[in-house]
Amino acid sequence: RWHPRDALFAPLIGSDGGLLGVLSVDDPEDGMLPSRERTAMLEAFAVQASIAVEHARAHQSLAESEALLHQMFEEAPVAKCLLDPDGVIVRVNRSFCEFFGRGPDELIGLPAIELADPDDREVARSLKGQAYGGKIVRGVERRYIRADGETRYGRLSLIPIEHASGRAVLFAVVDTTHEREAQAQLQHLALHDALTSLPNRNLIADRLEQALSRSAREGGRVGVLVIDLDHFKLVNDSYGHPVGDQLLVSVAESLTGVLRGADTAGRLGGDEFIVVCEGVEDLQELELIADRLRAAIRVPVTLGDVTLCPSASVGATLSFDGASADELVAQADMALYRAKGQGRGRFEVFDEDMRSGSMQQLEVRAELDQALRRDEFRLHYQPILDVATSRPIGYEALLRWEHPQRGLLYPGDFLDVLTDSELETPVTRWVLRRACADLRSFGDGERLFVSVNLSPRQLTRDGLSADVQAALADASVDPDQLWLEITEHDILDVRHRSSLQSLQDLGCRIALDDFGTGYSGLTYLQQLPADVVKIDRGFVARLATDRVSAGIVAAVTDLAELLELTVVAEGVETEEQLEMLRAMGVGYVQGFLFARPQPAPAAAAAIAGYGP
Ligand code: C2E
Ligand code: CA
Numbered sequence: 026r027w028h029p030r031d032a033l034f035a036p037l038i039g040s041d042g043g044l045l046g047v048l049s050v051d052d053p054e055d056g057m058l059p060s061r062e063r064t065a066m067l068e069a070f071a072v073q074a075s076i077a078v079e080h081a082r083a084h085q086s087l088a089e090s091e092a093l094l095h096q097m098f099e100e101a102p103v104a105k106c107l108l109d110p111d112g113v114i115v116r117v118n119r120s121f122c123e124f125f126g127r128g129p130d131e132l133i134g135l136p137a138i139e140l141a142d143p144d145d146r147e148v149a150r151s152l153k154g155q156a157y158g159g160k161i162v163r164g165v166e167r168r169y170i171r172a173d174g175e176t177r178y179g180r181l182s183l184i185p186i187e188h189a190s191g192r193a194v195l196f197a198v199v200d201t202t203h204e205r206e207a208q209a210q211l212q213h214l215a216l217h218d219a220l221t222s223l224p225n226r227n228l229i230a231d232r233l234e235q236a237l238s239r240s241a242r243e244g245g246r247v248g249v250l251v252i253d254l255d256h257f258k259l260v261n262d263s264y265g266h267p268v269g270d271q272l273l274v275s276v277a278e279s280l281t282g283v284l285r286g287a288d289t290a291g292r293l294g295g296d297e298f299i300v301v302c303e304g305v306e307d308l309q310e311l312e313l314i315a316d317r318l319r320a321a322i323r324v325p326v327t328l329g330d331v332t333l334c335p336s337a338s339v340g341a342t343l344s345f346d347g348a349s350a351d352e353l354v355a356q357a358d359m360a361l362y363r364a365k366g367q368g369r370g371r372f373e374v375f376d377e378d379m380r381s382g383s384m385q386q387l388e389v390r391a392e393l394d395q396a397l398r399r400d401e402f403r404l405h406y407q408p409i410l411d412v413a414t415s416r417p418i419g420y421e422a423l424l425r426w427e428h429p430q431r432g433l434l435y436p437g438d439f440l441d442v443l444t445d446s447e448l449e450t451p452v453t454r455w456v457l458r459r460a461c462a463d464l465r466s467f468g469d470g471e472r473l474f475v476s477v478n479l480s481p482r483q484l485t486r487d488g489l490s491a492d493v494q495a496a497l498a499d500a501s502v503d504p505d506q507l508w509l510e511i512t513e514h515d516i517l518d519v520r521h522r523s524s525l526q527s528l529q530d531l532g533c534r535i536a537l538d539d540f541g542t543g544y545s546g547l548t549y550l551q552q553l554p555a556d557v558v559k560i561d562r563g564f565v566a567r568l569a570t571d572r573v574s575a576g577i578v579a580a581v582t583d584l585a586e587l588l589e590l591t592v593v594a595e596g597v598e599t600e601e602q603l604e605m606l607r608a609m610g611v612g613y614v615q616g617f618l619f620a621r622p623q624p625a626p627a628a629a630a631a632i633a634g635y636g637p
């Protein structure tokens with residue numbers, strides 16, 4: 026109960042002069058006015074109460090902000106720890122424990138320096154020195170080793186904290202491992218081919234430069250080999266790009282599988298690969314390397330339900346004093362171009378003649394257009410002989426281009442350009458007519474044949490059958506007097522097979538050219554509509570020196586006999602080769618030993634003089 030006369034009120038005033046509250050006291054003796062002493066005592070008490078209230082409030086907000094700070098430290102996404110004046114960890118947060126993969130009990134008490142990667146300790150020590158010297162260290166990226174041995178990257182800050190007991194340091198790390206990985210991945214992507222993961226053109230150029238400067242310092246030469254898959258486009262066209270891609274991946278693996286320590290393989294793009302070899306002695310060694318690479322590629326690969334046996338052409342060059350990377354790659358490229366012009370699956374080393382050849386190549390496309398109109402194409406004929414009688418049984422027609430300025434050009438100089446252009450069809454038509462017409466001038470009374478080469482695109486072209494029939498009819502040549510040669514490489518799918526079949530149905534003879542270098546292999550021989558197998562001249566060339574080649578020739582001959590196919594060995598250059606072929610039972614031969622390809626009259630005359 027309050028009595029208006031004996032109630033006392035005193036304001037509680039804060040240190041800033043604001044009102045904290047009111048102290049009120051009711052004297053127990055009702056109706057008594059408080060004495061002066063009493064009022065003074067109450068006023069003194071009010072002052073003390075104000076101080077107490079203010080204190081209590083301050084304490085509460087301190088506790089609250091301390092809890093907040095603790096939470097902010099503990100739950101921060103940034104790894105943080107506090108180091109005592111000696112650099113020993115005294116407090117860690119959750120992120121810190123996660124970053125290092127250790128619990129608080131393992132970390133507290135540990136000198137922070139022990140968390141740095143051993144290779145990084147010197148730098149870490151100097152940074153620590155700066156922080157303890159009062160300087161803020163920020164944004165330095167360092168490597169750390171977790172308890173599980175995993176390497177982490179973190180951007181570190183060291184913040185000196187002044188303390189009554191000395192200088193402490195707040196140590197914070199932002200995990201940059203993912204950033205690093207992304208960067209590394211970007212860098213990898215920029216320098217590697219996405220499909221095969223091999224170094225790309227840029228990285229290879231770099232490695233080649235390095236190899237060249239090493240060879241300038243330490244001696245030894247650098248070999249550059251450019252490798253191109255034969256008929257890769259055909260694989261893509263026939264089986265689709267996924268199969269083509271898989272083939273490239275598998276070839277990349279085959280290549281890297283046979284590299285020596287100091288070699289680098291890369292992908293230049295498309296189906297072109299490159300290998301850089303250091304410490305190559307001479308051309309012989311370069312050739313050995315090329316052989317090894319080609320052998321590695323020539324293993325059958327099964328992709329889904331197709332089995333392919335890829336082969337490759339290789340062009341190579343050796344470094345010389347002052348050679349630049351670009352120059353060497355260009356040289357190897359020119360050699361590759363020549364290798365492909367010689368038929369597929371071959372190897373060529375750069376020589377200076379190729380330079381002028383390839384300069385001219387650029388002009389070919391422009392001039393080819395007029396070649397047919399100006400009647401500049403020629404056919405040269407090379408006889409195919411019966412081993413038993415040494416007499417020709419027929420002639421292979423080989424295309425030449427009588428260039429008004431450059432003289433006689435060979436297929437290697439223009440065929441690639443031609444078969445890529447719309448001129449190919451009229452030229453094929455011309456070849457068929459010319460060959461059939463020329464056949465009439467060969468052999469008096471003997472029934473000879475003429476053999477014409479066809480590209481895979483021509484083989485599947487709609488009008489081909491009609492062109493063949495027209496050429497035969499115009500020259501009054503029987504269908505069985507026309508052989509059609511198609512490179513074994515080029516027969517890949519049912520489309521090609523059915524085209525062969527329909528030509529065979531016309532009565533023409535189908536010859537599988539360059540046999541042994543292609544995708545099909547021996548087992549396919551019986552599935553193909555073919556009459557003749559022409560054993561690739563590469564095997565013939567190696568007959569005397571390489572037992573595998575000799576074995577392949579013998580096996581093909583045996584199988585062909587079983588399947589009642591005619592066997593022709595191409596590229597016979599020596600008597601020794603001829604004798605070996607004869608011993609193996611090869612029935613027919615063709616090559617420089619007997620005659621080079623020549624114009625029709627000369628070809629006929631040359632053979633009249635050859636014989637036992
Ligand atoms: P191929 O069908 O394998 O023709 C045989 C090639 O080997 C010819 O080269 C011939 O000159 C060469 N040769 C013949 N005997 C020997 C020998 O004993 N030793 C060596 N080292 N080589 C020999 P050529 O005339 O330069 O023809 C190259 C290729 O061009 C031919 O290879 C053929 O695939 C292609 N070709 C030629 N004419 C035509 C054509 O009219 N149409 C198409 N599509 N391709 C053609
Ligand atoms: Ca041929």
Ligand code: CA
Nearest residue numbers: 538539559595
């Ligand atoms: Ca051939």
